[in-house]
Amino acid sequence: MPAYLDNNATTQPAPQVIDAVVSMLRDDWGNPSSIHRFGQQARRRVDLARQQVCRLLHCQERELIFTSGATESNNLAIRGLLEARAPRRTFVTDKLEHSAVREPARQLAERGYNVVYLPVSPDGLVDPQALKETLDRHADDVALAAVHWINNETGAIQPLQELGTICREHRVPFFTDATQAVGKIPCDLAALPVDLLSFSAHKFHGPKGVGGLFVRRGIKITPQQLGGPHERDRRGGTENTPGVVGCGVAAELAGQFLSGDGPARGRAQRDRLEHSILRAVPDTVVNSVGAPRLWNTTNLGFPALESEAILVLLSEQGVCAAAGAACSTGSLEPSPVLLAQGVPEKIAHGSIRLSLSRYTTDAEIDDALRILPRVVDKLRGTLPAASAR
Ligand SMILES: Cc1ncc(COP(=O)(O)O)c(C=O)c1O
Numbered sequence: 047m048p049a050y051l052d053n054n055a056t057t058q059p060a061p062q063v064i065d066a067v068v069s070m071l072r073d074d075w076g077n078p079s080s081i082h083r084f085g086q087q088a089r090r091r092v093d094l095a096r097q098q099v100c101r102l103l104h105c106q107e108r109e110l111i112f113t114s115g116a117t118e119s120n121n122l123a124i125r126g127l128l129e130a131r132a133p134r135r136t137f138v139t140d141k142l143e144h145s146a147v148r149e150p151a152r153q154l155a156e157r158g159y160n161v162v163y164l165p166v167s168p169d170g171l172v173d174p175q176a177l178k179e180t181l182d183r184h185a186d187d188v189a190l191a192a193v194h195w196i197n198n199e200t201g202a203i204q205p206l207q208e209l210g211t212i213c214r215e216h217r218v219p220f221f222t223d224a225t226q227a228v229g230k231i232p233c234d235l236a237a238l239p240v241d242l243l244s245f246s247a248h249k250f251h252g253p254k255g256v257g258g259l260f261v262r263r264g265i266k267i268t269p270q271q272l273g274g275p276h277e278r279d280r281r282g283g284t285e286n287t288p289g290v291v292g293c294g295v296a297a298e299l300a301g302q303f304l305s306g307d308g309p310a311r312g313r314a315q316r317d318r319l320e321h322s323i324l325r326a327v328p329d330t331v332v333n334s335v336g337a338p339r340l341w342n343t344t345n346l347g348f349p350a351l352e353s354e355a356i357l358v359l360l361s362e363q364g365v366c367a368a369a370g371a372a373c374s375t376g377s378l379e380p381s382p383v384l385l386a387q388g389v390p391e392k393i394a395h396g397s398i399r400l401s402l403s404r405y406t407t408d409a410e411i412d413d414a415l416r417i418l419p420r421v422v423d424k425l426r427g428t429l430p431a432a433s434a435r
Contacts, residue, residue, distance in 0.1 A: 048361075048364040048365060048366050048413075049364060049365045049366065049409075049410035049411075049413040049414050049417075050366045050406075050410065051365060051366060051367050051400040051401060051402060051406070051410065051414055052366045052367055052368045052399075052400075052401060053249075053342060053401040053402055053403035053406070054198050054199075054201075054226060054249070054342070054343060054368070054399065054401035055368055055401075056248045056249065056254065057248060057249060057250060057251045057403045057405070058251065058403070058405055059248075059251055059252065059253060059292070059296075060251040060252075060295070060296060060299050062295050062299060063251060063252055063253060063292045063295050063296050063299075064292075066288075066291050066292050066294075066295045067253055067288040067289070067291065067292040068288075070088075070091065070287055070288040070291045070292075071288050074087050074088050074091055074287070074291075075088070075287075076088040076089075077284055078092050078284075078285055078287060079274075079276070079284065088287050091287070091291050092112075092285055092287055092290050092291065093107075094291075094294060095112075095290045095291045095293060095294025095295075095297075096110055096112070096290075096294070097294075098294035098295065098297045098298045099258060099293060099294055099297045101297070101298070101301060102228070102229070102233065102297040102298070102300055102301050103228070103233050103234075103235050103243070103260060104233070104234045104235050104236045104237075105235040105236070105260050105262075106263065108263065108278060109235075109260055109261055109262060109263055110258050110259075110260055111258060111259045111260075111261060111277045111278075111280050111281050112256065112257075112258050112277060112281070112285060112286070112290050112293070113244075113256075113257055113258055113259055113281060114255050114256065114257070114286065115246040115247070115248070115254070115255055115256060115257035116144075116146060116223060116225040116244045116245055116246040116249075116257050117146040117246075118257070118259075119244030119245070119246075119257055119258060119259035120144070120146040120147050120150065120223055120244050121146070121150055121270060122259055122267065122269075122270050122271075122280075122281070123190075123192070123221045123242045123244060123259055123261075123267070124137070124147065124150045124151070124154070124190065124192065124221070125150065125268075125270055126267030126268045126269065126270055126280075127189060127190040127219055127221065127242070127265075127267055128154065128159070128189045128190060129267075129268035130266045130267050130268045131189035131190065131219075131266075132189075134186070134187050134188060134189035135158070135159050135160055135187060135189065136159070136160040136161075136162060136184045136187040136188045136189060137151060137154055137159055137160070137161050137162070137188075137189060137190055137191075137192070138161075138162045138164065138177070138180055138181070138184070138188055138190070138191040138192070138218075139151050139161065139162075139163060139164070139191070139192045139193065140163055140164045140165075140166055140172050140193055141163050141166065141382070141383075141386035142166055142170055142172075142194070142197055142383050142386055142387060143192070143193075143194055143223065144194065144198055144223060144225065146223070147192055147194065147223055148382075151192075160184070160187065162180055162184065164176050164177055164180060164193070166386065166387050166388075167337075167387070168336075168387060168388045168389075169202060169334045169335070169336040169337035169387070170197055170200050170202040170333075170334045170337055170383075170387040171202060171204060171205065171337050172193050172204055172205070172209065174205055174208040174209055174212055177191065177193075177209055177212050177213075178212045178216075181212065181213070181216040181218055182216075185216070188216070188218045189218075189219075190218070190219050190220075190221055191209075191213050191218050191219070191220050191221070192220075192221040192222070192223070193206070193209050193220075193222060194222060194223040194224070194225075194226075195222045195223065195224040195226070195227040195243075196224070196226040196227045196230075196231075196340050197226070197334070197383065198225065198226045199333075199345055199381055199383045199384065199399055200333050200334035200337070200339070200343065200345045200383070200384075200387075200399075201226070201334065201339040201340035201342065201343025201344070201345070201401075202334040202337035202338070202339055203227075203231075203337065203338045203339060203340060204222075206222060206238065206240065207238065207239065210222075210238060210239030210240050211239050213239065213241075214239045219241040219242065219265055220239065220240055220241050220242070221240075221241065221242040221243070221244075222240050222242070222243050222244075223243075223244050224243045224244060224245050225244060225245050225246050225249055225257075226249060226340065226343075227245075227340075228243075228245035228249070228250060228300075229245075229249065229250025229251070229296065229297070229300035229303075229304075230249075230250065230300075230309070230340060230341070230342060231304070231309070231340065231341075232304055235260060235262075240260075240262075241261070241262045241265050242259060242260060242261055242262070242265065242267075243259070243260040244257065244258070244259050244260075245257050245258055247289070247292065247293035247296050247297075250296050250297075250300045251296050251299065251300070251403070251404075251405075252289075252292050252293045252295070252296030252297075253288070253289045253292040253293065253296075254289075255286060255289055256286050256289030256290055256292065256293045257293070258293070261280070267280065269281060269282065271283060303404050308404050309341050310341075312341045312342050312402050312403075312404065312406065313341035313342075315402055315406060315408065315411050316341060316342060316343070316344055316402055318411060319344060319400060319402075319411050319414060319415065320332060320344045320346070322415050323346060323415070323418060323419070326415070326419040327348070327418070327419050327422050327423075329348070329349055330346055330347070330348060331346070331347035331348075331349065331393050331397075332344060332345065332346060332347075333345040333346070333347055333384060333387075333389055333393075333397055334387070341402075342401050342402040342403065343399065343400070343401045343402075344399070344400050344401075345384075345397055345398070345399045345400075346397065346398055346399075346400065347384075347389065347393035347394070347396055347397040348393075348396040348397075348398075348422050348425075349392050349393050349396055350392055350395075350396060350426075350429060351395070351396035351422065351425050351426070351429075352395060352396060352425075353369035353380075353395065353396055353397055353398050354369065355425055356369075356396065356398050356421055356422065356425065357369060357398060359421040359424065359425070360398075360417060360418065360421055363417045363420075363421065364413060364417065365413060365414050365417050365418065367398050367399060367400050367414075368398065368399050368401075369381065369397060369398050369399060380394035380395045380397070381394055381397065384397055400414065
């Protein structure tokens with residue numbers, strides 16, 4: 047089996063999740079809106095899943111909207127808030143967001159909204175002082191501020207508490223794309239100053255095509271999908287019941303994982319991987335090395351190499367890794383996220399991401415440690431002498 051080190055793209059579904067999805071499809075396939083017994087049994091299981099997710103996030107059941115995943119949640123949060131808060135026309139965000147925030151932001155700018163991008167440090171952190179100054183300046187026109195929690199490419203963890211507090215002080219709703227955080231670090235929405243938060247189940251061993259949006263009580267959003275009273279009139283359409291139930295089970299398992307020593311074990315694996323590569327491969331750069339980082343991610347730059355070439359050879363030899371977001375695979379451009387945080391082009395071009403999960407084995411780390419230095423050596427051997435320097 048190849049070593050799977052691409053868990054920020056997606057994770058393997060947990061066996062308990064697979065069982066729950068199958069039993070929902072096979073046994074409890076009723077429509078939860080139906081009054082009869084088939085419907086009511088499906089409703090019970092959807093309700094249980096909602097409770098399981100809310101327990102993980104520490105929020106109320108009425109504050110959770112099940113969606114088709116983080117992309118939909120991000121679009122709903124951004125468009126839904128901007129519509130609801132008209133005539134305000136300023137949206138504050140940053141250039142390190144996933145494309146599921148960057149693209150809606152770009153479209154808003156095209157439609158005449160004032161989109162303000164906050165500056166970021168070379169380690170990929172948004173500066174709270176810059177947020178404060180922006181909110182001071184645009185005071186009454188800001189409809190929403192959005193900063194992701196954990197970067198999908200580098201694992202850098204944003205100073206969410208500080209950013210959210212500044213938004214609260216300015217009475218500006220604060221949205222965070224928490225797709226790489228939920229299920230991987232504790233998330234206590236009872237304490238976090240966050241008004242909206244998005245996630246996808248497949249990032250924490252749940253099924254694909256399901257996720258959610260937390261909307262704090264009292265925050266109004268305009269629904270973007272009309273067609274029924276589902277999810278308290280905020281997202282029309284029959285629920286993806288197998289997905290939702292799988293998401294609930296995944297949330298419950300994530301809670302157990304977070305309360306044990308799993309994250310510490312994962313961090314030790316990641317650190318061993320990173321430190322050993324740094325020792326074995328001269329001139330390796332760790333992107334965002336100065337930021338607090340998620341335990342599961344390392345983003346390594348090999349100056350003057352092409353990340354695609356590294357990934358192809360790694361894959362041939364049995365290591366699955368990535369460069370940037372999964373959705374940009376196939377493009378020869380360096381990661382816009384790394385460029386936006388000031389990583390030099392020569393390094394950004396040769397950067398790859400290795401990401402672990404609670405299923406990652408020591409043998410997979412050993413494989414990567416054996417194969418990656420060989421791949422880099424081989425590619426360096428093909429470089430003209432001048433560019434290798
Ligand atoms: C930070 C972040 N936001 C949003 C998404 C989109 O998630 P999905 O494709 O499940 O909608 C991803 C997926 O990679 C992500 O990492």
